[in-house]
Amino acid sequence: MVKVPERTTPFFDYAPAPESRAIVDIKASYGLFIDGEFVDGHGSSFKTINPSSEEVLAEVAEADEADIDLAVRAARRAHSRVWGRMPGSERAKYLFRIARIIQERSRELAVLESIDNGKPIRESRDVDIPVVAAHFFYYAGWADKLSHAGFGTDPKSLGVAGQIIPWNFPLLMLAWKIAPALAAGNTVVLKPAETTPLTALLFAEICQQADLPPGVVNIVTGAGATGRAIVAHPDVDKIAFTGSTDVGKAIARAVAGTKKKVTLELGGKAANIVFDDAPIDEAIEGIVNGIFFNQGHVCCAGSRLLVQESVAEEVLDRLKRRMSTLRVGDPLDKNTDVGAINSAEQLAKIRELSDIGESEGGERWSPACDLPENGFWFPPTLFTGVTQAHRIAREEIFGPVLSTITFRTPAEAVEKANNTPFGLSAGVWTDKGSRILWMANQLRAGVVWANTFNKFDPTSPFGGYKESGYGREGGLPGLAAYLKGSS
Ligand code: NAP
Ligand code: MG
Numbered sequence: 001m002v003k004v005p006e007r008t009t010p011f012f013d014y015a016p017a018p019e020s021r022a023i024v025d026i027k028a029s030y031g032l033f034i035d036g037e038f039v040d041g042h043g044s045s046f047k048t049i050n051p052s053s054e055e056v057l058a059e060v061a062e063a064d065e066a067d068i069d070l071a072v073r074a075a076r077r078a079h080s081r082v083w084g085r086m087p088g089s090e091r092a093k094y095l096f097r098i099a100r101i102i103q104e105r106s107r108e109l110a111v112l113e114s115i116d117n118g119k120p121i122r123e124s125r126d127v128d129i130p131v132v133a134a135h136f137f138y139y140a141g142w143a144d145k146l147s148h149a150g151f152g153t154d155p156k157s158l159g160v161a162g163q164i165i166p167w168n169f170p171l172l173m174l175a176w177k178i179a180p181a182l183a184a185g186n187t188v189v190l191k192p193a194e195t196t197p198l199t200a201l202l203f204a205e206i207c208q209q210a211d212l213p214p215g216v217v218n219i220v221t222g223a224g225a226t227g228r229a230i231v232a233h234p235d236v237d238k239i240a241f242t243g244s245t246d247v248g249k250a251i252a253r254a255v256a257g258t259k260k261k262v263t264l265e266l267g268g269k270a271a272n273i274v275f276d277d278a279p280i281d282e283a284i285e286g287i288v289n290g291i292f293f294n295q296g297h298v299c300c301a302g303s304r305l306l307v308q309e310s311v312a313e314e315v316l317d318r319l320k321r322r323m324s325t326l327r328v329g330d331p332l333d334k335n336t337d338v339g340a341i342n343s344a345e346q347l348a349k350i351r352e353l354s355d356i357g358e359s360e361g362g363e364r365w366s367p368a369c370d371l372p373e374n375g376f377w378f379p380p381t382l383f384t385g386v387t388q389a390h391r392i393a394r395e396e397i398f399g400p401v402l403s404t405i406t407f408r409t410p411a412e413a414v415e416k417a418n419n420t421p422f423g424l425s426a427g428v429w430t431d432k433g434s435r436i437l438w439m440a441n442q443l444r445a446g447v448v449w450a451n452t453f454n455k456f457d458p459t460s461p462f463g464g465y466k467e468s469g470y471g472r473e474g475g476l477p478g479l480a481a482y483l484k485g486s487s
Contacts, residue, residue, distance in 0.1 A: 014327065014335040016330070016333055016335070017333055017334040017335055018330065018332050018333050018334075019111055019114075019121045019125075019332045019333075019334060020111075021111055021115060021332060023107055023108045023111055024108055024111050024112045024115065026057050026058055026112070026115075026198065027058060028058060028059065029045070029058060029059040029060070029061075030058055030059070030060045030061060030197070030198075030201050030221070031061050032061050032063050032067055032071070032218075032219065032220050032221060033201065033204035033207075033217070033218060033219040033220075034067070034070050034071045034074050034215075034218050034220070035070070035071075035074035035077075035078075035214045035215045035218070036074075036207075036208065036212075036213070036214025036215060037214070038204070039070075040061065041061035041062060041063050041064065041067045042064050042066045042067055043061065043062040043063060043064035043067065043222070044062050045059045045060060045061050045062055046059070046060055046062050046194060046222075046223065047059055047060070048060055048116060048194075048195060048196070048197055048198060049195075050115050050116065050118070050375075051117070051118035051195070051340040051341060051342050051343060051375055051376050052118050052330060052331050052339065052340035052372065052374075052375040052376075053374050053375050054374050054375055054376075057115065057116060057198065058198065060197050060201075060221045061221055061222075062221065062222040062223065062225075062226060063191070063220035063221060063222045063226045063229070064222075064225075064226070064229070065229045067220060068189065068220060068226065068229040068230055068233055069233065071189045071218040071220050072160055072162075072189055072230075072233050072235050072236060073235075074214065074215035074218055075160040075187040075188060075189050075215055075216075075218055076159070076160050076187070076235055077215055078187045078213055078214065078215030078216045079157070079159055079160055079185075079186065079187040079215075082213045082215075082216070083182070083185060083186075083187050083213060083216045084157050084159070084185050084186075084187075086185070087144070088143040088144035088145070088146055088183075088185070089143070089144040091143045091144075091182065091183065091185065092140045092141070092143035092144050092183070094182075094210055094211075094212050094216075095136055095139060095140030095143060095179065095182060095183060096136075096137070096140040097210040097211075098136050098140075098206060098207070098210045098212070099133050099136035099137045099140055101206050101209055101210055102129065102132055102133040102136060102206065103133045105202075105206065106125070106129045106130070106133065107125070108202070109124075109129050109132075109171060109199055109202060110124040110125040110128070110129045111124075111332065112198050112199050112202060113128055113129070113170060113171055113196075113199050114331040114332055114339070115198075115331070115332070116170070116195075116196050116197070116198040116199065117167065117168075117170055117195075117196050117331075117342060118295070118331050118339045118340030118341065118342050118375075118376070119294050119295070119297075119331055119339045120331050120333075120336040120337060120338070120339045121331060121332050121333070121334055121336070122334060122335075122336065122337075123293065123294060123339075127456075128169060128171060128172050129171065131172055131175070131456055131458070132171050132172050132174075132175040134457070134458050135172075135175040135176060135179045135458045136175060136179045137458075138179070138458035138459060139179035139180050139182070139183035139458070139478075139479070140179075140183065142183050142476075142479055143182075143183040143184075146183075146184065146479070146483070149476060149479065150476070151479070151480065151483050152485075155184075155483045155484070155485075156185075156483065156484040156485075157184050157185030157186045157482065157483065157484070158184075158186055158237040158238045158261060158482055158483065158484060159186060159187075159237035159238070160186065160187055160188070160189065160235060160236050160237050160238075161177075161181045161186045161187070161188045161189070161236070161237065161238040161239075161240055161482065162188075162189050162190075162191075162230040162231065162233065162236040162238065162239050162240070163177040163178070163181070163188055163189070163190040163191070163230075163239075163240045163241075164190075164191050164227045164230060164231075164239070164240070164241045164242070164243065164251075165177060165190065165191070165192055165193060165242050165243070166193050166242055166243045166244075167192075167193035167194075167195045167196040167297075167342050167343070168294060168297040168298060168299070168342070168398075169294070170192055170193065170196040170197075170198075170199050170200060171199040171200070171203065173242050174190060174192065174199070174200055174203060176242070176462075176473045176474070176478075177190060177240050177242075177473075178190060178203075178217060179458075180473070180478040180479050180481070180482055181240070181482045182216065182217070183479065183482075184479050184482035184483050185482075186237075186238070186482050187215060187216045187217070187218075188216070188217055188218065189218045189220060189230060189236070190217070190218070190219055190220070191219075191220050191221065191222060191226050191227050191230060192219070192221060194221075194222065194223040194224075195342055195343050196342070197221040200219050200221070201219060201221070203217075203219070204217065204219045224247075227247075228254075231251050231254050231255065232254065234258075236260060237259070237260060237261065238260060238261040238262070238263075238481075238482065239251060239255055239260055239261070239262045239263075240262075240263050240471075240481070241262070241263070241264050241265070242264075242265040242266075242299075243265075243266065244266065244267055245266040245267045245421075245422075245467045245468075245469075248264040248266040248469055251264065252264065261481075262470075262471070263463075263469070263470065263471025263472075263473070263481050264469035264470055264471060265299070265462075265463060265464065265468075265469050265471070265473060266299070266422075266424075266464060266467060266468050266469035267299055267396045267398075267422055267424070267467070267468060268299045268300050268301070268303075268396065268422045268423075268424030268425060268464065268468050269303055269304060269393075269394065269395070269396055269420045269421075269422045270290070270300055270301060270302050270303060270304065270422075270424060270425040270426050270427065270445065271302070271304045271305075271306045271413075271416070271417035271420075271426050271427070271443075271445075272286065272287055272290045272291075272302030272304065272305050272306065272426070272427040272429075272453060273306040273307075273407075273413050273417060273426065273427060273428050273429065273439070274287070274305065274306070274307045274308065274311070274315055274429040275308050275311075275410075275413075275428075275429060275430040275431075275432075275435065276308045276310045276311045277430055277431040277432060278311075278429035278430050278431065278451075279429070279431065279451070280311070280314065280315060280318065281318075282429070282451060283315065283429040283451075284315070284318050284319055284322050285322075286302075286427060286429060286449075286451070286452060286453045287302065287305055287315075287319055287402070287453075288319070288322055288323070288326070289453050289454055290302025290303075290427060290453040290454060291303055291305075291400065291401070291402045292323075292326060292337065292338055292380050292400050293454055294339075295338055295339055295340070295341055295342075295378070295399060295400050296397070296398065296399045296400040296401060297341075297342060297346070297398055297399065298398075298454065299424055299468075300424050300425035300447060300454065300462075301398075301454075302402075302425075302427050302453055302454075303396070303397060303401070303402060303403065304393060304402075304403050304404075304405060304417075304420075305319075305402055305403070305404045305405070306405050306406075306407055306413055306416055306417060307404060307405075307406055307407075308406070308407060308408070308413070309406045309407065309408050312404075312406045316382075316384060316404065319382065320365065320367070320382065323366075323367050323380050323382065324367040324368075326338055326367070326369075326380050328369050328371060328377065328379060328380070329370075329371075329372060330372070338380060338400060340375050340376050340377060341376040341377060341378050341399065342376070343376065344376055346376070346398065346399065347376040347377075347378060347399075349397070349398070349399070350378050350397055350398070350399030350400075350401060351378070353391065353392055353395060353397045353399075353401070354378075354381060354383075354392070354397070354399075354401055356391050356392065357383050357386070357390060357391065357392035357401075357403070360389075360390045360391065360392070361385060361387075361390070362383040362384070362385055362386045362390055362392060362403070363383065363384045363385040364381060364382075364383055365381070365382045365383075365384070366379040366380060366381045366382070367379065367380065378399055378400055378401075379400070380400045381400060381401045381402065382402050382404065383401065383402065383403045383404060384404045386403040386404055386405055387405070388405065388416060388419055390403070393405060394420065394421075396422070410435065410438070410439070413439075414439065414442040414443065417443055417445075418442075418443065418444050420466075421466055421467040422464065422465075422466060422467050422468045423444045423445050423446065423464050423465030423466040423467075423468050424445060424446055424447070424463075424464040424465075424468040424469075425445050425446060425447040425448070425449070426439075426443045426445040426447070426448045426449070427448070427449045427450075427452075427453045428440070428443075428448060428449070428450050428451070429451055430451075436450040436451075444465045444466065445464075445465065446461075446462065446463045446464045446465060446468065446472075447460075447462060456474075457474075458474055458475070459474070459475050460474050460475055461473070461474045461475040461476075461477040461478060462474045463477075
């Protein structure tokens with residue numbers, strides 16, 4: 001039996017170190033960004049809130065079909081008259097300018113992202129925004145080299161791309177979509193998620209600041225109906241979607257038989273596999289980073305811990321000690337490790353699946369932690385005694401909940417890791433290089449991290465197998481997805 005460690009009280013507690021929110025200027029209401037201008041939509045509006053306090057941040061326009069039509073027309077005009085004809089070396093100048101402005105305004109972007117999304121400032125400041133800038137720099141560098149990149153001598157853009165993104169990495173998902181599309185000469189109509197529209201709207205201001213020609217980037221806020229209108233619009237050449245597998249399937253059905261190209265980046269249930277020869281201290285950090293980074297709202301989260309039976313007790317013991325030191329709370333506090341759950345709906349889903357995990361026989365453990373009164377919170381949670389039949393071993397929880405399964409042999413680890421409808425990512429922790437290579441060949445996952453986890457780089461393609469979707473973002477494959485005849 002694994003013994004449950006007592007909560008270890010640190011010798012020195014951290015004093016609060018809140019990041020000031022004075023740098024952001026949140027307006028009372030926002031319109032849609034169409035054809036280079038902010039305009040009132042034809043539809044109604046919705047509120048976006050701070051999930052750590054439930055404070056209403058702003059009223060945001062909800063784009064209806066007529067608005068989407070205006071946005072697509074603006075994008076079409078911009079493509080045929082300006083952006084699609086512009087030499088790549090000129091497009092690159094705009095992209096480099098956007099990348100530099102993102103760097104200059106990075107603190108503002110990070111604070112706004114943490115306020116609207118609930119993620120710790122440490123992550124938005126040190127991960128999200130730097131990787132956003134890196135994506136624009138990376139694809140800016142390709143814009144004038146497309147004819148030397150293996151796509152033929154004169155590769156052509158697709159035209160107008162409709163792009164729909166989720167709430168877990170709002171600005172990063174925008175960058176993954178917009179940077180390659182623009183570098184390849186396409187124009188875009190992008191819909192951010194309903195709960196996190198604010199950094200996309202600030203990005204629209206950055207496009208104005210960079211003097212990007214009107215209509216090249218259009219930002220249309222709204223919920224599922226707005227997304228459906230983008231997918232259904234007859235003059236969109238490509239749909240790029242990141243989100244849940246259910247909506248991804250609906251989109252695949254909607255565009256079947258049309259001229260539209262599609263890339264789908266969907267859900268995951270990654271195995272983080274720890275062998276008995278693994279560097280255990282590093283593995284513990286990798287497990288924690290794998291599932292508690294961004295509150296576990298990560299498509300490639302290491303949500304299934306597969307640990308070799310001979311070291312399971314030691315790993316779980318150390319993991320619990322480490323989990324006891326995680327600080328959950330104010331996303332703007334620079335000491336915070338785990339922030340707020342993004343929405344009441346997501347919190348309800350995490351609670352429901354965790355309760356099911358317990359009722360199906362899993363043993364649930366969380367460190368003692370004081371959760372704030374207002375806002376949406378869930379403690380870091382570990383399940384042991386999980387079998388592959390349990391729903392918490394099969395379904396994406398998309399929260400700070402780790403399900404642990406043990407194995408004896410490498411073959412058993414592979415079988416259990418691949419026993420999922422998803423195939424986005426996996427992690428392998430072992431001292432043996434040959435085993436890493438063997439595992440990487442056996443695992444049906446788009447990304448396999450070795451002795452690390454959740455590392456992202458714009459040069460590295462990212463995408464899934466099976467129900468995790470199709471198409472790749474990042475690197476050269478990310479460009480191919482926006483060029484005729486290349487994807
Ligand atoms: P979601 O419900 O599928 O929403 C994703 C986006 O699609 C949102 O902008 C959403 O609008 C919109 N949408 C909803 N219904 C639509 C429809 N019928 N037609 C067109 N658009 C529609 O997913 P989510 O719950 O926000 O995001 C979490 C999921 O995303 C997880 O499953 C996660 O694994 C996945 N994800 C995957 C990756 C990846 O790269 N593979 C990355 C991040 C997240 P509203 O938000 O306004 O409803
Ligand atoms: Mg919000």
